[in-house]
Amino acid sequence: MNQQQFFDLDQGKNISYINDCSSTSGYSSANSPISMTQSPSHSPETFALQNEFANLNLPAMSNSPSPQLQQLRGSPYQQPLIVNQLLPSGNLCMEIDGGSNNILNGTTNFGNMYMPMDHFYATPQNVGYAANDGGVKQEYTAVLHIAEQPVEKFRFRYKSEMHGTHGSLNGINSKRTPKTFPEVILRNYNGPAVIRCSLFQTNLDSPHSHQLVVRKDERDVCDPHDLRVSQERGYVAQFINMGIIHTAKKFIFDELLKKKKDRLVFKMGRRELSTKQVQELHQETEREAKDMNLNQVRLCFEAFKIEDNQTWTPIAAPVYSNPINNRKSAQTGELRITRLSKPTGSVMGNDELILLVEKVSKKNIKVRFFEENDDGETVWEAYAKFRESDVHHQYAIVCQTPPYKDKDVEREVGVSIELIRPSDDERSFPPLPFRYKPRDAIVSRKRRRTCSTLTSSSSGSSSGSLNNSVELPKTVPQQGVANVSQHDQTISQEFGREFHLEQLINPESFRKILEQDSAELEKLCVTDIGVLETDGQQQSESADRTHGSRYNHNLTSTYLGEIFKIFDAARRAVDNKELYQSSCKKVENLFTDHAQKNVNNDTLLHEVISQRKDNLKLAIKTFQVIDYFKLRELAHTAQNADGDSCLHIACQQDREHYIRPLLGLGCSPNQQNRTDNTPLHLAVKEDRNNCIKLFLDAPGAKLDLSLTNDDGLTPLHMAIRQNKYDVAKNLINYDRSSINVANKTDGNNALHMAVLEQNVELIVLILDAENRMDILMSRNSAGLTPLQLARAKANDRCVRLLEEVYPDKGECAMTWIPLNIKEEMDSSSAEDDEESNSEVPAQSIKTEEIDMEFKTEYADEDSTMDDSDVEKQLEQLLSSKPRFDKLVAQLNEPTADNANLPKWKEIADKSDLKEFSWLWSSSEGMLNYLQHKLGDKQYKQFALALQELGMLSASN
DNA sequence: CGGGAACTTCA
């Protein structure tokens, strides 16, 4: 190599680690031929070299080699050959000359005094080294104290990166200015001493294979690094300009062994180790190298005094810095969220959220949502839901938001999101803000409230303390209104007999309610209308204008009052057909007129069922009107600006008891709103289990469960995605055919989706339903069957579960059908099979066809298979039912040695099948399992075992 | 300096 390897005292000992030296690892140069041949004087840098730790700013540090030093032999540890090249600096010379005073003329750096010095060799006499080692517990009076820890994170660089300068290992408190560095103080000691810094593993009191280097004139000088301290210098050692070189994998062992050897030699004060010691070191190193954490190191500080005879004696117990983590690694690097796909989500959770992140490990990452109060205490936390496969290439996470703790918040709630790495509890910083939005139900309720209460505040008549107990109708004097609301949930008193919400649900009793002419109900309405009348109401069109402008009355109550008046009048004049007809017309007009004028186009029916405080009487009275005038069409078509029918509103607002009445009045259960959601979609989304039941159980309501919303999902899909077993079960029970509907996003059907959720219960539920084959064979947009999807994305348990139910254990599903062939199959079967016209490609391919396909492909494979015959033989054995059964029987027989141990079990235990054997109760299970393992090691093992038992040729 | 990213190897 080159002579540049020589250094003056400051680095003398380190010369052996020059990074361009030739050694196995490329870092060390234990046997560097160069060092042996060079003479100190050849080093052009010698003179100029300065102590790196001293920031290169110290004058007169380097001197020509001291002849005395040349006599010193041995490398710092055990490299006698290098000794001669170690160039003592002036300091060292002085030291060696016994001029201890001179030593103190060390360098000063920012007020900290320290002095670099060469590495000295332990002499054989130096036997007192072992501090906490070798069973010798030595008491030290001197104490090393870490005054400045190193930074927690630092990029370890490979040797190949060590060209220009990169950052150095700073102190934990380091800023741009001033910078700080790892620093130790020696206490309780008098006299000159040396403080050594070297790189250690974090789990073990053993050196690390990485190199702690100091940059010096194009060279990286490796650890250990020694600094001289003394009383005059305050016993402070500051280690400046260090870097960490990441030893390449292949050199880990060599480097570690070398370091360990060096340390041992140094400690023993001997030049050579016995072969036994070397052997032991080898083994130890092998063990350590195997699972050494390459992304975490720590600094080890030791203190020595140098005896007159040049031996080094430890004077304080070694101390270790905090761990230093490799900034570059996904295991220890910084966590950071770069971007969120959206800043908000529903309090209900389950919204898809994509996080772009810095490199993460999918097996070691969590997404935490949390909320803190003003004191910084966590008041709520939850974790987003995602699978390993949702972590995209270590840089993005597709997850589902967790539901917020309170699903009834009325305004947005700000929370935070952070990443957590469980292995070291590292968090991303800073946390990103995320806002939970109130559910639609609450929002629309609020909207309603604001529009229906706009008048109340101006009214000076809010005499009671009940002003907030009522939202409607405001036309009525406050007192009267309060009266209404107080009894909202039970109107039994008014009806003079028992009344339960169930009566609304039961069609017959509801009929009765509609037809009855309750005096109380009547009275209420009369009161209402009375007010309107005295206020001087007008006819339909002008009504709201008049009231709205003159009295600032609420639109809805105005219209309702008007309608009720007409209704009551019509009802009193029993046989007046003409009045009935005209009343009918008027009511209808009022109804549509109101909707046109109302905020968001909510109809009276919408309004009346969604009062913030449920107002049964009002609702029922309205229902009566609709019923009496036979305005089914009105109810049927009633949609607001969002496309919501009254049933949507009922589901959103959790007014389950209105569902049946509304259905009875003619509302369509399959109405889709602007976002294509049916009421049932909303019920599932909003978690309205009672609504769902009422819907499903409603007699005569023909629900279409195949309708998809604008996310492409049916209610069942939504339930599965949210892992709502009961809901899914109810939906499936209602209409089994709905399970085969593919969603319009990725073409997954219910089974695909359950597989993605890895939800075994759901999978079983779906598999238990009818038309199983269709589901099993249908392919999603990516062309995958549920089983294939499971193999790609789900856990073993799901895969096994599915494999069990596929008629051929999934072999046919394994077959990829090339597009062109698939098209042929589709077209050829299209003539007599209309079902194949499905949105999902190749959805209903017949099993036989797939089977054929598989066979064909397999035949091809066969010819290229160069594997031994045993596998083929076994495959033939398994392919025919009689032979399969025969083999099952044979394998169920006990072994010769042990009557309790069936043959199959023995084979399993001896092979790689062992870990699965708990799955099987007989050989049949194992054979089933093996059927699709053709080509696997397990398969081969099994085949060979059979051959050994003589079963292969026998059955063939 | 500090960092991104390309390239290579591993599992």
Add this chain to the structure above:
DNA sequence: TTGAAGTTCCC
């Protein structure tokens, strides 16, 4: 074959 880890390159 593919995704991740490891290594190198270069702005």
